[in-house]
Amino acid sequence: MKNRYTGKATLILLILASIFSCQTEQEIKEKDLNVVFTGDISTLRKINFSFFDGTTSFTKGSTTLDSSGILILSLPNDITRLGVLQMPGVNKSIFVTSNDTIALDFINEEKAKDLAFTGQNSFHYNSLDKLIKLQFDTIKYSGDIKKYKELIQRNYEDQKKLLKEYYKEKRCSSNFREVINIELESEYFSSLIKPLYSQEITLEDLPDTYFENVTIDFFNNDLMLKSRKGTLAMKLYLDHYFTKPYPNFSEEKFSDQEMFIIENFIGNTGICFNGSS
Structure with a gap:
């Protein structure tokens, strides 16, 4: 079953790529x-x-x-x-x-x-390696999901403060800040979802507020698919957004995720994607 649908998982990423890679005439002329x-x-x-x-x-x-x-x-x-x-x-x-x-x-x-x-x-x-080599990997889930989230959240806030000081000291461009912030936020979300991904806990066991700081708006960003970490976070979001326990790579799961992408990834790039279908 897994081999049969692996291509479909890849297709989801390709759909996302087509959404975010649509360029206006002005952008192409840069x-x-x-x-x-x-x-x-x-x-x-x-x-x-x-x-x-x-x-x-x-x-x-x-x-x-x-x-x-x-x-x-x-x-x-x-x-x-x-x-x-x-x-x-x-x-x-x-x-x-x-x-x-x-x-x-x-x-x-x-x-x-x-x-x-x-x-x-x-x-x-x-300094880029130090900026994007964040400390989330040192935080392990030990059975207490509330404590785990507190540690992830605290590290996330500490990293934001360090980046803010670095941006100010180096007078970093807005492009640089935006890209690095995506790296940080992607690490943050991927770390939050890691216990689910590793099947150490189920969606039903999570507190209702566990994902309160993560919304679909985070992924509606043209720069997201220029980030490997961002794309991974998006895939994790899609894999675990649905509460129904679909088998991995099932037809039903793929169809629902495809429809979710089309309906929710709109904005400037989504208009381009929907208009080309």
Whole structure:
């Protein structure tokens, strides 16, 4: 049964992707995102950049390296993007902004390898891993769902305060703040639903107010499908929104979720989706 319907679970994500990827003519005409990296050519030669494509996987970005040690990253029809810079031994989350010029240094220490950045908006590159490596994973469900939620909520509020201070100190752009806030909120919701996902508790056992801070409005956001964490949170929401205990990947569950997506994911992108059907 699971193999038969796995494709349908993927199709739900593809429906969501089509909803959120609809672009207006003005958006399509925006300039490509181009970021210039400079540094040691032997390091730059090993660099790859990938970003979440809004459906089910990561897509490799286009990079061009010239003989003088300049690496140009290009992404079409976008002005900002959260992604991962990779080279052997290093995975670095970064937030790229069009026309950034960044000097890149490879740190090859005995205990750890890393990449360090200087230049325009370098704080989008150096500190991002720390900002989005949140502490929710250290909180475990131990049988008391109220206590579990209190710990998740407290950590969420603490993280929001830290981010607010960081935004103020670095004078971060509104685009940067919005994307990072989605990462935080997605982690928060995914952590709330984790005991359900791991079948440690059922919907019937949850207090009525358990999900009081989570609404469908959170997922009606064009940036959501640029976030792997956001897409995962959305999938968890859809999987556990319905109280009827459907078998995983059943025909009935899929049909209900498909109708829920069409009826609730409206806004600017939903209009585009519904109009194309």
